[in-house]
Structures are given as structure tokens and as C-alpha cells.
Amino acid sequence: MTSRTLITLAAMALLAVLPPVFYFTGNAFWLDLATRLVILAIAAVSLNLILGYGGLVSFGHAAYVGLGAYAVGIPAYHWLYGGLEHLGLATTSGLVQIPLAMAVCALFALVTGAICLRTKGVYFIMITMAFAQMVYYAIVSVEEYGGDDGLVIDTRSELPGVSLDDPLQLFGLAYVSLVAAMLIVRMITRSRFGMVLRGAKGNAERVQMMGLNPYAYRLTAYVISGAMAGYAGALLGNFTTFISPEMMDWTRSGELMFMVILGGASTTGGPVLGAAAFIILEEVLSHFTIYWHLPFGLLLIAVVLFTRGGLMGMFGGRK
């Protein structure tokens, strides 16, 4: 077992044990923090699939998280206030909301990815951000769903066998989902499909010369990643019970990228470590000063300037 695998397993074990322990000792706050951490980690893991392994710097990933959250919020809104019954979309059933979140995000990723992937480099970075901004402004201007005030939905998704109103069960679901997401990404990247994707990151021409079409592989990965981020968004909507366009602000996309890079791109555990470091830093710094963005920004710059390979890079291993 490499040191990286050990670190990842240790981090995941800590993440599984500590929050419930805190919870039972009367410290519900830490469970809350851990739940947010785990949900954002799922989004970071999904971003890592295309950013880390695919070399596709998507600067609009928060849009998928936001869309996923709205896929929970909008049906619940109609269930509360009427409308859309004929489509079967006025519901609080998670069995409708979660697949809806993933389907909407997969579709959005398919359509926008088809256009974005025609471009390269900084054009790709910016066009992914532009599409995210489009969604952002679309949601902001729909006053029915609260516009930029967002939606307060006080009812969570109903799932068979799990009650999301119980913070411990919500955390459990998020945690299991994170493990599943990590395993899925690990499986994908070690498959033949993943090898082509990673090959195209290094040298797209060579992949093409082998008779494979990098575009198709990238688009597929883009769609998978979008759907996964949508799932994270559905969980986030359930967790916060407050869904606002702010979730998909472009700075949120920047934060997701930071998590992936901070933890270590193209590693299984990196995005989780990155998300953990991010959330903990945010918590600690904001505890000391309302100006916590200042040290946070400086730290971000320092991480980019002085570390290579993120936190995972410190533990050696390949590369």
C-alpha cells in the first residue's frame, strides 16, 4: 500500500468516526460542518474526474451543484404551493428529485460540453464559466423561485429507509455517497476509458493517431462529472434547506477548483483532503476575523506559488 492510499484511508476513517462521536457528545455543530465538507467533497471529486484526469479546466462546476439543488427545491416548492402536478414534478420524493438533478445536469453537461470541448486552453476555461453564468442569471431572473433571494424549502427529500431530517442519517448518506463517488472515479480512471481520457490530457494528437476520438471520451467524462456534481447539489439542497443562486456564483466554481488543486489533482483522496482543508480553514479563519478572506487569499496564492501536487503531493508516491 502506498503512503497516499494510507493517507486517504486514514482521512476517510477519521471523517466517518469523528463527526458522529462529536454529535453524541453534544456537539452537533461539528456534524453539520462535516456534512457540508462531505457534500462539497463529492462535488470536488466529480470535478477532479475532468480537471485532474482529463486536463479540462472547468470553471463552471458550481452551476451543476446549483442546478442539482434547484432540482430538489423546485419540486418541493410546487409540492408546497401547487403547480406542475400534471408533470408529476410537485413532489418531495427523493426518488424523483435526485434522478431529476442528475438528468438535468447530465443534459446540461452534454449540450454545453459539446460546445465547450470544441475550444481549448483559456477559451475552455472561460466558456465553461460563461455557461455557468448563463444558468446563474437565468435562475436570478425567475422570480417565481425567489430570484436572487433564493428559495427557503423547509422540507427534505423523502427516501425509503433514510430520514434526511435526522442529521446523523443525512451525514451517513452523504458519506456513503462520497465513498461511492471516489470508487466510481477510481474505477473509471483505471478502466480503458479512463486511460484514453488521461492519454488525451497528455497528448491528444497521439490518442487521435491511435484511431480514437478524444472529443467523445472527453464529452462522456464531462457528462458523468456533471451528473455527479448534480447529485452533490441535490444533497446540498437537502442539507441547507435554503437554495439560492449564490450557490452557483463563479467564485464558488473557483473554490471547487481550489479544493481539487489544494488536495492534489488526479488522486483519489486529493479532492477530499482539499475540501477538508478548505472547510476547516474557512471555519478557523472566519472564527478569528471577519476579514478571513484576506489570509485565505494569501494562502491560496502561496499554495499555487510554492507547492506542487497539493497536499497529496507532500506524501510522495507517483509523479
Place this chain on the structure above:
Amino acid sequence: MDTSLLIIQTLNGLQLGLLLFLVASGLTLVFGILDFVNLAHASLYMIGAFVCASLTYLVGNFFLAVVLALPVTAALGWAVERFVARPLYARDHLDHVLATFGLILVFDTAAHLIWGPEGIAVPLPEAFQGQLALSETLVIPTFRLVIIAAGLAAAGGLYWMVTFTRLGMLIRAGASNRTMVAALGINIELLFGLVFALGAALAGLAGMLIAPITEASIGMGNQVIITAFVVIIVGGIGSMKGAFIAALLIGLIDTLGRSFLDDIFKLVMSPDAAENSAPAISAMLIYIIMACVLALKPQGLFPPKVR
């Protein structure tokens, strides 16, 4: 649709377009020559607005404040180049994006620390408080014309500098082949620093010009930076001509879309549907334009010849 409103909104669009050009020109200059993605570019726009606002109260004259604030933003741009950008030139764009994203947080919070959470309003200089009445229904605030004139002057000056001066020649040469320029004995680091400072000053100028109309506020750059990126991407990254045309195009489309899209929609759909969809579509319009341009021409409208 009445004509005077159309004329006023066209002028407003022109004004927005020229402000966007001031921001986008620095962005495209830095990207074209240095191959550096600077998300924090519009932070200088914000800082420019704040410094100018403070100086206006200090010296009591808006124009003197602008003249004094310009070197401040230029110096800040130079510092950004020296301490953040320079070590990152050899890295990929992802690192640029992340580091300058960090810079945005730093600048926004620093502005918060120095000037407080509230914005600062800048009084309009007395000489330009008036309005120009072209007809009974057609009045244009003089200051808007000043902005348009300043934007055009800056664009003209930039064109003159890039095309006819030695500095401009070096900038163009640096854009084509920086190693060659360095080999000719040019101090390339100094040149890069100057380019950064120039871009910062232009962005700062845009912020100073807009401050009397809106006000200096935290995060004002974060909206502009995205639009400026749309501009340089539509225009073709690194192309000054592209930035100019795209800036005017985006400025006009955005402004006119917001005022007339519902009227246009009413021609083809029910008034209700038009009222409901127009705000959403007009807010997304520039991004839709950008997506369409990139779908057809992935390099933008005027891709620079050497890349």
C-alpha cells in the same frame, strides 16, 4: 419603440462598451504578450474607483483625483506582476486562474478593511453635472459624453502606442516571440512590468470614470471581469482590434437587450410570455452571443495571426 430612447440607450451602450474596452484592453494585452490569465485584473478597476473616490474628497477635484490615482493603480499592477504573475509565467493557465482568484479575495477584503463595507459615492464634477438637450425628449448627461470621449481617447492613444511607438513595437514583438526579443538585448522583465502597469492603469481609469455614476463598491470588479473576459474571448484573445470591436458590440447588445428585448419578443409571442422571458434572456444575452461565436469560431472573431 421610440427613437429618442433608442438614441439614449445606444449612447449608454457605447459608454458601457468603451468602459469594457478599457478593462478588456489590459486583459488582452497581458494575455496576448505574457500568456497570463489575470482574473484579478478588474480588482484594479475597483481599487481605481476607491482611490479616486478618496482622493476626490481629499483634494476636492475629481479630475485631479483621477490624475493622482492613475499612477497608484499602475504601481499596484506592477507589484502584481512582480510578485504573483512573474513566478507563474512558466506554469499553466490553471495556476494563473487560482493564484489570481486568491488575489481577488485579497483585494476585495483589503478594500473592505480600508474603506469599510459600504460603497463610496463620488460627487459628479460640477462642470459636468449638466445635461445636453438635443431635442425636447432627448437629453444626455454631459458626463456620459465625457466617458465616451475619454474611452475613445484611450483607445486611440493605445492604438497609436502599439502601432507607432518603440514600446508598441516591442510589445508586438514580445507577443510574437518573447525569447527573440529578449535575445535582442531588450529588458523583457521591464517590458512585462510596464505592460502590466499599463493594463492596470487602464482598468483603474475605467473604475474612476464609472465611480461618479454608480459608486465605488466592494466586488464591483467581479461583475466586470467576467464581461471583460467575454469581450476578449469574442474578439479573439490577444487582439486589440478584436477587443475594441467586441467591447462595443457587447456593450451595445447588453444595454439594448435590457431595454428593448421585451418589445422585440412581443412581436413574436404573447405580451405575458415576453414580459416573463425578456429579463432572463437579456441577462444571459452576452453569454449566448459568446457561446454562438465560439461554436462557430473557437478562436474568436479576430484571432491574432501569431500565437
